[in-house]
Amino acid sequence: MNQLKDARQNVLNEIKTACSHAKRDENSVQLLAVSKTHPSEILAEMYATGQKSFGENYLQEALEKIETLKNLDIEWHFIGHVQRNKTKHLAEKFAWVHGVDRLIIAERLSNQRSSQQEPLNICLQVNIDAQESKDGCDPGEVAGLVKVISQLPNIKLRGIMVIPAADNPAAFVDAKQLFDQVKIQHAHPEDWDTLSMGMSADMSAAIAAGSTMVRVGTALFGARDYG
Numbered sequence: 001m002n003q004l005k006d007a008r009q010n011v012l013n014e015i016k017t018a019c020s021h022a023k024r025d026e027n028s029v030q031l032l033a034v035s036k037t038h039p040s041e042i043l044a045e046m047y048a049t050g051q052k053s054f055g056e057n058y059l060q061e062a063l064e065k066i067e068t069l070k071n072l073d074i075e076w077h078f079i080g081h082v083q084r085n086k087t088k089h090l091a092e093k094f095a096w097v098h099g100v101d102r103l104i105i106a107e108r109l110s111n112q113r114s115s116q117q118e119p120l121n122i123c124l125q126v127n128i129d130a131q132e133s134k135d136g137c138d139p140g141e142v143a144g145l146v147k148v149i150s151q152l153p154n155i156k157l158r159g160i161m162v163i164p165a166a167d168n169p170a171a172f173v174d175a176k177q178l179f180d181q182v183k184i185q186h187a188h189p190e191d192w193d194t195l196s197m198g199m200s201a202d203m204s205a206a207i208a209a210g211s212t213m214v215r216v217g218t219a220l221f222g223a224r225d226y227g
């Protein structure tokens with residue numbers, strides 16, 4: 001318990017310091033706790049330290065945790081790759097989906113989100129540094145996608161998510177530039193407020209470039225055991 005609390009406090013301090021260096025308001029960066037591979041009890045302990053938003057990558061694992069922890073007021077983010085046949089559960093159970101990189105995925109999420117629920121928040125995943133093995137649309141596709149996706153009902157297109165290669169802080173600057181450029185294409189530009197970038201090892205560089213949401217796993221929960 002104390003260990004999780006200390007780890008979270010350290011991460012919050014790092015965010016605060018990075019904001020102060022960048023002359024940004026410390027509340028302009030949200031901490032998303034990436035809890036993949038960690039059991040529900042650990043999430044509940046982290047929640048007790050004040051952490052409300054959690055990010056998961058694997059749908060089956062996430063659905064089990066959502067069910068187990070349904071009495072906690074957790075905001076669930078899906079940050080894994082979105083497969084076309086998995087959109088229904090995402091639309092029903094999550095508050096945010098970060099890995100949207102095609103129109104068909106956004107259309108399915110919009111169709112499958114109930115109009116009784118809050119709109120589903122989504123980010124476009126962009127392959128900002130042209131990595132061969134990575135998911136995400138090309139930077140050149142973003143403006144066109146924003147134009148169309150921002151008009152769909154039941155979803156709110158909030159911004160961009162990137163996972164650049166390690167040791168490439170210039171990619172964060174490119175993402176920020178793209179983020180600022182395409183706002184004008186948005187049907188509801190006031191919704192366009194989220195730049196999801198930065199993980200345990202590079203959150204300070206991401207914040208310096210303009211990140212508004214860092215996705216942090218290892219620095220909060222320790223190393224993951226995929227065994």
Ligand SMILES: *Cc1c(COP(=O)(O)O)cnc(C)c1O
Nearest residue numbers: 034079199200215216217218219
């Ligand atoms: C696992 C994961 C993270 C967290 O990475 P850490 O290095 O453990 O902080 C962030 N974003 C995505 C998309 C991930 O898959």
